[in-house]
Amino acid sequence: xxxxxxxxxxxxxxxxxxxxxxxxxxxxxxxxxxxxxxxxxxxxxxxxxxxxxxxxxxxxxxxxxxxxxxxxxxxxxxxxxxxxxxxxxxxxxxxxxxxxxxxxxxxxxxxxxxxxxxxxxxxxxxxxxxxxxxxxxxxxxxxxxxxxxxxxxxxxxxxxxxxxxxxxxxxxxxxxxxxxxxxxxxxxxxxxxxxxxxxxxxxxxxxxxxxxxxxxxxxxxxxxxxxxxxxxxxxxxxxxxxxxxxxxxxxxxxxxxxxxxxxxxxxxxxxxxxxxxxxxxxxxxxxxxxxxxxxxxxxxxxxxxxxxxxxxxxxxxxxxxxxxxxxxxxxxxxxxxxxxxxxxxxxxxxxxxxxxxxxxxxxxxxxxxxxxxxxxxxxxxxxxxx
Numbered sequence: 191x192x193x194x195x196x197x198x199x200x201x202x203x204x205x206x207x208x209x210x211x212x213x214x215x216x217x218x219x220x221x222x223x224x225x226x227x228x229x230x231x232x233x234x235x236x237x238x239x240x241x242x243x244x245x246x247x248x249x250x251x252x253x254x255x256x257x258x259x260x261x262x263x264x265x266x267x268x269x270x271x272x273x274x275x276x277x278x279x280x281x282x283x284x285x286x287x288x289x290x291x292x293x294x295x296x297x298x299x300x301x302x303x304x305x306x307x308x309x310x311x312x313x314x315x316x317x318x319x320x321x322x323x324x325x326x327x328x329x330x331x332x333x334x335x336x337x338x339x340x341x342x343x344x345x346x347x348x349x350x351x352x353x354x355x356x357x358x359x360x361x362x363x364x365x366x367x368x369x370x371x372x373x374x375x376x377x378x379x380x381x382x383x384x385x386x387x388x389x390x391x392x393x394x395x396x397x398x399x400x401x402x403x404x405x406x407x408x409x410x411x412x413x414x415x416x417x418x419x420x421x422x423x424x425x426x427x428x429x430x431x432x433x434x435x436x437x438x439x440x441x442x443x444x445x446x447x448x449x450x451x452x453x454x455x456x457x458x459x460x461x462x463x464x465x466x467x468x469x470x471x472x473x474x475x476x477x478x479x480x481x482x483x484x485x486x487x488x489x490x491x492x493x494x495x496x497x498x499x500x501x502x503x504x505x506x507x508x509x510x511x512x513x514x515x516x517x518x519x520x521x522x523x524x525x526x527x528x529x530x531x532x533x534x535x536x537x538x539x540x541x542x543x544x545x546x547x548x549x550x551x552x553x554x555x556x557x558x559x560x561x562x563x564x565x566x567x568x569x570x571x572x573x574x575x576x
Contacts, residue, residue: 214300214544217560218575220567221301222404223463223505223533224291225309226336227283228328229264236335240327245320264311267411267421282537287336287343291536299534300544303564303573305371307346307404308332313379313412318352322360325350329364337369344573346374346404351381354388358395365399371571372402372461377438379412385445393455402459402503402570405442407435416441435465440472443502447476450489452497459570461503464535468510468521473498498529503566505533507542509550522550527558531567 226233234253238246252263272279284290287306295301308328315321325348332345347364349357364370373396375384382388384405396403409431414421417437424430439462446452446460476494480487490497504525512518522530534541551559568575 218302218564219300219532219544220303220305220564220573221295221299221534221536222305222531222567222571223507224295224304224306224536225284225538226306227280227285228308228310230283230285232285233331236331237324237327240330241323245323264315277539279539280537281539281541284537287340291343292340295534295536298543301534303342303344303575305344305346305567305571306332306336307374307406308348309406310348311376311408311410312350313376314415321350321352322356326360329360333367344369344371344571346372348374349392351375351384351389354391358391361392361395361399361401365401371573372404374404374406376410376412377405377407377442378410379415381415383445384442385447385449385451387449390454393451393458397455397458402461404461404463405439406463407439407465409434413438436469439465440469444476447490447494447497448487450487452501453489453491459501459503461531461570463505463533464507466508466510467504467506467525467530470504470525503529503531503570505531506547506562507533507535508540509542509546519550523553527554527561530562532563
């Protein structure tokens with residue numbers, strides 16, 4: 191635990207010395223992208239309590255000593271993600287809410303309210319019943335292991351795209367949990383893009399339960415389905431990781447507009463995680479296409495950018511790194527405080543600390559700075575920070 195904490199402390203040293211850091215002692219901070227270590231043995235054993243056969247037996251098999259891989263259970267790829275141990279994709283294992291989430295984030299990142307997702311990555315599981323069953327078990331573990339007894343920690347209920355009606359039932363089932371504050375969908379491995387009308391039951395259930403829908407980008411095995419050239423022909427994880435999140439999130443965003451999803455569900459907020467914000471200029475390309483080919487998207491009543499300003503939010507992590515940091519500052523200021531939400535991506539290797547964001551918020555008004563640090567998330571996820 192000490193070594194893990196040290197790694198994170200090294201990444202947050204500047205946060206405590208930043209001139210704006212003192213303000214973090216006076217305002218709440220919401221981190222809207224915190225992951226558990228879903229494949230960790232402790233969490234997998236918790237899943238067993240909520241699974242029936244044959245899937246319970248299948249997980250039990252992979253947990254046996256000498257069984258070396260979960261590949262038969264959860265699809266994966268063969269990239270050298272950890273650079274042979276030089277760059278672990280997870281800085282620590284997250285299995286306990288206080289020790290691994292609350293204590294770390296409050297001490298090193300000034301976070302008061304973490305929003306946790308299980309990140310089960312089940313979209314590429316072939317059997318629908320299996321994906322639905324494991325996903326439901328994961329949501330139960332989220333509530334029982336990470337939320338119960340920890341009033342400042344909130345959670346996103348995961349759904350899988352295999353059966354939208356079952357996903358809607360999952361939303362209805364978990365929406366009554368006090369600390370469930372949103373719906374979580376992986377953007378990769380869906381085959382049919384997530385704006386397609388077949389997914390309308392998911393958005394309808396989210397709207398009926400007054401929950402936002404959060405899309406999570408990932409350099410995950412599902413890319414083999416969505417972008418086979420990216421997954422199979424690129425030779426390095428560097429290239430894969432650079433493109434994967436942006437590709438999957440822009441595909442999802444475009445699909446939502448193509449199918450008029452925000453117009454059909456005007457009371458749903460759509461939130462995008464883990465692709466940063468540099469790609470948002472592509473929204474202006476959607477504006478142009480909309481103006482030229484409006485007849486192809488008859489449900490839209492205004493430009494994509496206008497919908498974005500009204501119903502869409504974007505996590506700041508990972509903050510991109512132009513050689514001239516002024517350019518990143520200009521990008522942050524271009525979108526302003528109305529659509530951005532602070533996120534760390536704890537415990538992944540490309541985690542952002544508060545300093546990484548604060549240095550770009552120097553020209554923001556106090557009101558807009560607070561919107562990014564907590565205000566937008568508090569409003570969208572209905573978190574009382576008073």
